[in-house]
Amino acid sequence: MTQTSPVGRPLRPRGKLLQEDTRRHHRSLLLQQLFREGPASRADLARTTGLTRVTVSDLVGELVSGGLVEELGAPAQSRVGKPPTLVGLNADSTHVVGIDLSATDRMTGAVVNLAGTVRARHELPLDGAVGAAAVALVHRLATELIAMTDRPVLGVGVGSPGVVDAAGTVIDAPNLAWTDTPLAASLADALGLPVFVANDANTAVLGEHTFGASGDGGLMVLRVGTGVGAGLILEGSLLHGHLGAAGEIGHVVVDPSGDRCACGRSGCLETILAVPHLRRRLAGHDPVEVLTRVGEQLGAALAPVVGTLNLHELVLSGPQELLDGPLREAADRSIRERTMPVSSAGLVVRTSELGEDVVLVGAAVLVLAGQLGVS
Amino acid sequence: MTQTSPVGRPLRPRGKLLQEDTRRHHRSLLLQQLFREGPASRADLARTTGLTRVTVSDLVGELVSGGLVEELGAPAQSRVGKPPTLVGLNADSTHVVGIDLSATDRMTGAVVNLAGTVRARHELPLDGAVGAAAVALVHRLATELIAMTDRPVLGVGVGSPGVVDAAGTVIDAPNLAWTDTPLAASLADALGLPVFVANDANTAVLGEHTFGASGDGGLMVLRVGTGVGAGLILEGSLLHGHLGAAGEIGHVVVDPSGDRCACGRSGCLETILAVPHLRRRLAGHDPVEVLTRVGEQLGAALAPVVGTLNLHELVLSGPQELLDGPLREAADRSIRERTMPVSSAGLVVRTSELGEDVVLVGAAVLVLAGQLGVS
Incomplete structure (x- = not known):
């Protein structure tokens, strides 16, 4: 039973x-x-x-019977009269499997509960698998993760590199040699569970938005790894x-006189910021100087984006030891120097508290959104 | 009767x-x-x-009685059996007043029908009016425009420079010396009509989206005048x-070694693209060379935006003789050279078919959206 990905748009008119x-x-x-708001009484729920x-009352009864919601008794501090009973989500009533395919050497996965807490982890080395062999590896990882929990599994979410359509078909992911690969459909058929697949940067931004310390303004998560992409x-x-x-900004040219890029152009953002390039540039040089210069270039590239979008949060996601220090500080400073206060006054430039889990947790959010309508 | 601007977010929870x-x-x-789709039968309306x-049938009856919708008879080519009667919007059953405050020397206005067609025009010279005098001038222009139509007036829309909040209060518009000026409220009180006020670039993009030749993908309208801003x-x-x-990108620094800007920084987009700067730069030089260079700089500044947003349409709005030629072509080329095909393959860089009317017509859209829920 293939599910339409929650990243797709509704197809039915509103009246229907x-x-x-x-x-x-x-x-x-x-x-x-x-x-979003935690436990509440039935009266509060009706009001909000x-x-x-x-x-x-009818729906809460149904949700309690199903186990997703539990009665929590009365709050400690109650008003005059009979205190109202609170109900809340039963976070471990059901689990979700999240899978992250963005690393180049392995596939990682986790069992995640409804509160976004990782309950178990598992990973498989990629060993150069591509094409059908890589698909088979995702199947194996999902199956082994499902066996790691004794709770019902609500579904499986996958953050994949490359372009992914709304049905969870990977249109193009060169690293895995996938072209028009119906990953969601094949997993759903094999597992008998709802499966949602989305691009890894989009998955990351959903994870950060739902379970990171994120506000309600515009949020951009910049993923820095072998490549560079944003959600x-x-x-x-x-x-x-x-x-x-x-979010496909890895091959935006930021320095036409810069290094030759694998894509054929020169000075793409990836030639400056992607981890392999960054590490090569650091070898034998003053790291503060190198990271500051890269941060300044990143800030210059992102200033027009920040000005256009009036972003609230820019989150750098990737190796903390590279990103969270002179690089982040220089990017932050450069963006502010290059935009009006009205654009950047409310801006926060930070790394993710979810660290490398952001895609795993985001993959779980795909399932929560698609199956329960929450995010 | 002040109305909340349609650019504000809904405040009520969905259940309510x-x-x-x-x-x-x-x-x-x-x-x-x-x-959106033009005349239809009642059966088609039910289906769609x-x-x-x-x-x-009930609602169409009410709309026909009110005059907004009219019976159009049967279509020429009808199927077997009794042909269904078509109903359609009666475009001149009611008119809307649109006002554009973005010019520096005058205030322009128009009477616009429900199909976005300008039925009458009127303008008043600004003569240096600022503060309360400028507010009084908007009142006079609106009153005189309302007197120019014999149809009921659905409301008044205003595109204003500066930052405008969801209630139609102009938070800050330096050129008119307005700070926290409740323009929508004062106009609504004086006119006894619903009034909607929004930023002129936002108003322009609404006009282009609804009545320009625009598709359904992401749309950015770059307004080029005394300043530069986007919607x-x-x-x-x-x-x-x-x-x-x-959309506040006029003061994004695109060339740190460029001209000094009024804002105190150097090389803001406005120092390159705003009309006064552009005309000064053209004086005594080869226009094709100057406009091409400016287009390239604009393209370099917008490439990260296009890559991030995967825009469908970038519309340059302002003096056609400056924008539609070497400048537009160079910007288009530069964006494509600096982004991946996946980002720019579907991109269209063009000027607006609505020309200088885009804000006037967009101001009418503010009213249509706010009063009828259409856009």
Whole structure:
């Protein structure tokens, strides 16, 4: 049973939605409220969601029976009269499998609970697997992860390099030699579970938005690894772009007189910032000087983006020892020097508290969003 | 009666919306369908909106009585059996007043019909008016425009320079010496009509999106005048940004060794692209060479934006004789040279078919969106 990825757009007109999916929509409203704001009484839920108390009681009853939601008793400090019973998400009632395919030497995975906490980890070495062999390795990793939890598994999420369409087909991922590879469909068939696949940078920004220490303004997660790519959440929604290629900034030319790039051009952002290039540049040089210069170049490239989007948060995701120090500080300073205060006053440039887990946790968010309507 | 600007975000939770505003929402669904797709039968409307045929007939009856919608008879080519009657928007049943405050020497206005066609024009010289005198001038222009149509006026829309909040208060517009000026509220009180005020670049992108020859991908309208600013529609929605300052790219530094800018920095985009700077640079030089160089610099500044957003359309709005030629061509070429094919393959770089009317027509769209739920 293939599921449409939550990164796809709704296909049905709104009126149809009202007729068919009202109950499902109301259920998501309740779950989203409990997910975002924590335990609440039924009366509070009715107030904050705008649903009637009868509808709330009915749906909460169903969710408690199903195990997703649990009765928590009365709060310690209650008002006059009979204290209301609180209900909350039962974070370990069901688990989610998240898989990160962005590393070049291995595939990593985790069992994640509904609160975004990693409960178990597992990884398999890639050993140069490409094509069908790489697909088989994802199948094996998913199967082994599912066996690592005794809870029901809500679904499997995968963050993949390359361009991924809304149905979870990997259109093009050169490192894995995948072209039009229906990864979500094949996994769903094999596992009998809902499967969601999205681009790794988009997956990372969903993880950071939902479980990182992120605010509600515009968020850009810049992934720095073998390549460089970004995921963006603007006005609360993942940005796809015209042809699904939003965030593809690794091969934007930032220094036409710079190093030759594998893509054929010179001075692409990757030739400056990607980890292999960065490490080569650091060898035998003053690291502070090198990282500061790279940060300045990154800041110059991102200043027009920050000015255009009035971003709230720019998160650098990758090796902390390279990114979190002179590089981040120089990028931050350079962006502020090159934009108006109105654009950069509210900007935070930081690394992710989720560290290297951001794609794994984001892959879990794909499932939570797709299956429960929460994120 | 002050209205909340349509550029603001909905404040009510979704459940409340379902209970209170279902009828209004259904009415907007029908109007939006007729607005976007043109005349349709009641059966077609039921099919495309997902509403029941009873609901559609009921609402269409109400809209026909009110005059917004008219019966158009049967289509020339009809199928077997009784041909269905088509209904369509009555474009001149009601008019909208649009006002553009972005010029430095005058205030321009127009009476616009529901199809975005300008029915009458009027303008007043600014004569250096600032502060309260400039507000009084907007009041006079609006009043005189309302007197120019014999149709009911649905409301007044205003595109203003500077930062404008969701309630239509101009937070800061240095050229007009406005600070926290409640323009929408004062106009609404004086005119007894709904009034919507938004930033001129945001207003322009709404005009282009609704009535320009624009597609459905990401759209950026770059306004080039005394200053430089942009408005963006991404994934179908106007981008506000973290603190409402999206599109403020006039003072992004694109050439640190460039000319001194009024803002105190050097080499801001405005020092290269704003009309006064451009005209000064052209004096006594080969225009093709100057415009090509400026286009290349603009392209270099926008390449990271295009790569990040995977834009569909970049529209240059301002003096056609400056923008539509070597400058546009060089910008287009430079963006493509500096981004991956996946980012720029679908990109169109063009000027606006609406010309200088784009803000006026966009101001009318503010009203259509706010009052009828169409855009």
